[in-house]
Amino acid sequence: MDMLELLRKLPEEIEEAIEFDVPYFDEKPPRIFLGGMGGSAISGDVAKLVMSDLDIPFEIIRDYRLPAYAGKKDILIASSYSGNTEESLSLYEDGLSRNMKILVITSGGKLLQLAQKNNNFYVKIPSGFPPRTALGYLFTPIVMTCVKSGFVGHHHIENLKKLPDFMRNLHKEFESVDSLPLEIAKKLYFRFPIIYTSRRMYPVGLRWKAQINENAKAFAHIMDFPEMNHNEIAGIKNPKERVEALWAIFMEDVDDYERIKLRFRHTMDLIKDSVMGITHILSRGNSIAERVFYLIYLGDYVSYYLAKLYNEDPVAIPRIDELKRRLSK
Known part of the structure; x- marks a missing residue:
């Protein structure tokens, strides 16, 4: 498969x-x-x-x-x-x-x-x-x-x-040699992804996390705004050698509250010297369904390319299968 x-x-x-x-x-x-x-x-x-x-x-x-x-x-x-x-x-x-x-x-x-x-x-x-x-x-x-x-x-x-049809039109773009998902996957390779969204778009970030976990067998963290600004922003400092391996992904939708967008911009500026790098992604599409699935599909492809970089089988989930086997006894 x-x-x-x-x-x-x-x-x-x-x-x-x-x-x-x-x-x-x-x-x-x-x-x-x-x-x-x-x-x-x-x-x-x-x-x-x-x-x-x-x-x-x-x-x-x-x-x-x-x-x-x-x-x-x-x-x-x-x-x-x-x-x-x-x-x-x-x-x-x-x-x-x-x-x-x-x-x-x-x-x-x-x-x-x-x-x-x-x-x-x-x-x-x-x-x-x-x-x-x-x-x-x-x-x-x-x-x-x-x-x-x-x-x-x-x-x-x-x-x-x-x-x-909207999603099929993304196939050529996402599967090209210089595609955005491949570019993002290369940035996440040997780094720790931290994914940020508005509260309303949190399910998209959660999908990204789960796909990176299962397909690439890699760790990922997610947090939503504005809550992130009331605690986590202070913690992106220590331990320094670990924080320097973080790659932050900010996912923004046109319908996000304007204060959330403002918080994104200020937060990116405040943490940029602490983390390895930042990727800011904007949703695309004419409806909320298209914008949501653009971001979901992008994340699915990112997780696929990241699995390939780690030389992992993106289909197999041996730890989950073994856990289910043990629980069934």
Whole structure:
């Protein structure tokens, strides 16, 4: 399985997933919870970010239990690509015990069996891929369900339909010998990436971190603004020899609050003499969906090139597999 081919197929995933037969909810809930881990949880983060007109509290749960205030009028989206993620299964059982309205998104496994047994809504997505390369399959049904249920506007469908061609047009650019993702990967090689975003764009930074971790087997750190300016900015000093190995990445979106943009500029100036270097990235695209996926796709390619520089297999995740094996005993 070739990671580059898996990255290239993300636009096709979104096109396919737009055609999925997704369910709808006939009542607006007080809250929506999405329970999942890794790529499944990121899909909820990204959906929430893209659906900026959603006026229902939408909370991503990366744990075994729902919060005490989750109740039967709320919706639980239980997401697990494999269908066997133990945290997602635990959250599903918790939601079921509270008589919540449940939607399952999975490719199979125990979660699909439980959804079918208990007559829950479910969307069965294609199987056989590493979960982190199935973002299109995991993300799109969330948005489509919210549109179909009347929770957000129909313009999101039009934005999703334009997204695959927008992303395909990035292939040549991102795969050229002097591409931006390759340039960034070279800067991160043998350095410690620290990724900064606004609070609203935090899911994009989290995707970058996770992809660098899993694909390149490399450490990465993320922090959001303005919180960074109230603590971390003071810590980018010691130990000096470690801080000098940091490479800071600032990701900015046009819709970020103006004070956040101002904080970015001043922070870059204040830390530039302490860190190895700084890369400032601006989002691109005509819609929030395009801008978000431009940054996500850029990060996916960065992690791929960084894996190649470290001579790592970007598909294999031996430590995660071994941990799951030990936990299954």
